[in-house]
Amino acid sequence: MSGSSTLPPAIRVQRAGALVTAALDARSARAPDYAAENEALHALAEALSTSDTAMLQKLVNTALALCGAGSAGISLREYTAGRPAYRWVAVAGRCADLVDRVIPIDDSPAGVAVELDSAQLFSFPHRHFDCLANVAPQVNEELVVPIPGNPEPLGALWVMSHDDHRFDSEHCLILTSLATFTRAALTIGEAKADAEARAREAEKARHALSKAEEAKDNFIATLGHELRGPLAPIDSALQAAQKLAAESPAVLSALAVANRQVQQLKRIVSDLLDAARGRHGKLSVRLAPALLGDIVKDAIGAVSHEVERRHQQLHVYLPVFPVTVFADAARLTQVISNVLGNAVKYSLPGGEITLQVDAPDPSAIPEHDLTPRDVVIIVRDNGIGVPRDLLPRVFDLFSQSQCARDVGEGGLGLGLPVVKYLVEAHQGEVSISSEGEGQGTEVVVRLPIVRRSTVEHSAATSHGIPPARILLVDDSEDATEALALLLALDGHEVKRAYGGQEALAVIESFTPDVALIDINMPGMTGHELARRLRQHEQCVSTRLVALTGYAVSTDARAVDGGFDGYLVKPPSLEALADALQR
Structure with missing residues (x-):
């Protein structure tokens, strides 16, 4: 049906007399229907905000109506199995059920129009193109206009007649305008798809950055916690040693060097935790x-x-x-x-x-x-x-x-x-x-x-604290021993416990004024111990203070967990004094 396969499609259909484009100008053209065309243009402009599929379908529906055709469609170039072909991406009219049909370029009227780079009119194309042989009813005429593109046409817009309807130069003008509009719609669609892809990539990058920032902040918080653990007993032990070595200037000098370095480490850890909390709005001011x-x-x-x-x-x-x-x-x-x-x-x-x-x-x-x-x-x-x-x-x-x-x-x-x-x-x-x-x-x-206010100058800082009965609960033996020694040197009566059960046993014979309790202990957590101490008759008036390596921004978490307040490890003498005096 397609004749000699060795000839290019354009030459083959020209020799067969199927290419009758010259008839477009010879036929009497109908008068332009500007009202209908203007209405169609407004409808197409509104459709630009829809999906690509809806936009292309609107275009073929418009071509079908304005050209009085029996079928209309858009063929776009693509590659199938590595070879170029045309896909009917939108179809209207009697061939509507053939949408998504893939046709080889050399067996397509669109291929001829694109090769000749101009609008072409075909007579009885089903006799010369296998792709149209089984189209029912048969195709008497097909007008095809290339869709402009760079560097080559993107495909073609076409209308078919299945009866005595004939296409003329006015139909060719309409179809040419619609083909230009189709290019604009496809360009907008590509730009939109590219923008959406970039937006997805940007969102993916933002999400990855957010996860990385979250992981970094978690690492900083964990690092701060792990550093505070060993710093607490070192700091307490140094302060206790300074009290014990009051009569030895040489020892005090060496301890002063160590103490300055520990304070530097504490400042670095505090800055780490403050920076992490500040990034998430958790660094509060009162x-x-x-x-x-x-x-x-x-x-x-x-x-x-x-x-x-x-x-x-x-x-x-x-x-x-x-x-x-x-x-x-x-x-x-x-x-x-x-x-x-x-x-x-x-x-x-x-x-x-x-x-x-x-x-x-x-x-x-x-x-x-x-x-x-x-x-x-x-x-x-x-x-x-x-x-x-x-x-x-x-x-x-x-x-x-x-x-x-x-x-x-x-x-x-x-x-x-x-x-x-x-x-x-x-x-x-x-x-x-x-x-x-x-x-x-x-x-x-x-x-x-x-502000206008009357505030008196504060008194000089003093670490002197009225003696108190203190229960110190921490699973870290070094931290507990160092802090207990420091408190004992200040005149407090201190009992130590290395876990919740041991603390409950201690209060059977010891009524503390204050209990300093590590929150994160194995077995029984500090929160559980606080709850059980609250139920114990011995501890009705005991002040419960949480010890934590995590620098929470307020004491709300500690209070919610059954504590009266909290101290961040390692607690300074000023913080201890404040906790014990309240």
Whole structure:
């Protein structure tokens, strides 16, 4: 039926007289129906927001109606078994059930139109193309228009007549316009598919990044917990040893070195945990009236030893009047000490550091005016400075220049992210400026926390605690022994237990004022022990304090678990004093 298979399809159908494209211009063309075409154009424009399948089906339905055809369809080029072919991706009319039919290019009217790169009209194509031989009713005429593409046509849009209907030049114009629209629809579809694929990849990348961040945060939390475990007994043992060696300056000197290194480790672990909690909004601040002078004094105390050791000069300029702030005093102390600590660490021996605090006089604020006023804290140094390319990233986790690593004597780049989080938690802002390496650094912290209030200066810190009966429960023998020794040296009566059952046995003959209980113990957890102690007549008035290696942001978790409060391992003497005195 298809004639000589050695001839190209275009030449074969031309010789057979099946190609009658010239008749399009010879036939009388009907008058354009602009109203119908305009309505169809609006419908197609609305269909652009639908799926590719729906869009292409709308196009063939439009071609079928505007050309008065018996069938209409779109053939798109694809590869089947490694060979090019055409698939009828959308079909309307009498051939609608043939959708998804795949036709070899050399047995397709679309292949001829694409080869000739122009619209073509075929007479009785079923006699010359095997692909149409079994189409019923038979095809009397087929008008085919290539769909433009780059570098080659994407396929073809076609209409068929199964009766006496004849196609003319007006039908060819309509089909050519629809073929151009088809290209636009396919381009939009490809762009949309590409955008959706990119969105899926981006979402996949975001999900992978989120999982990686979650794994990193879990690792940091676990690392902090594991580090706090051995740090607790070391810290307690060192403090106990310092009390025992009060008469030996040489021993005290050696212990002081060890103690400074332990405090450095504790700060690193605290920064790790604070950074992880801050990333997830779990680093809380508890606001209360406090004197800014006391906060600054505590922050200076945290760095004064290093300042002296490095023979640096620290100049402090405070307002001459007392300044009351509404802030979390401990967290604000952490902010100032971190910034000062960086200035000390990244300034050379003999360097100069300036701490300047500017604030309005609270006594000048009207009595009933609670509007916060700004306090500005500025820390300047003449140290190594910050490279200009690093300035935009100084608040990122683990962000440090190579110069800072070389000169700064350690550090993980965690302090400034924590500072930024805590400042923003106080509704403030922090900025860093530097003229470059070797040009020093200036950190400016602005906080809207100054209030009118009457707060008296705090008394000097004292570790003296009224003697108490203390039950210490921890499965770590080293941690328990060191902390028990430290508490005993302060005059407390301490009983130790290395698990829940042992603790329950101890209280049969010992009524504690305070029970310090490790939460994570094998066998009986701290929460279960707390619940059972609450039911025991001996412990009706006992204060239960949780010991945990995980730095929870508030004591809500401990209170919910049956405790009156919590302490993070290793507990400082100040924290122990607070827990025992309440």
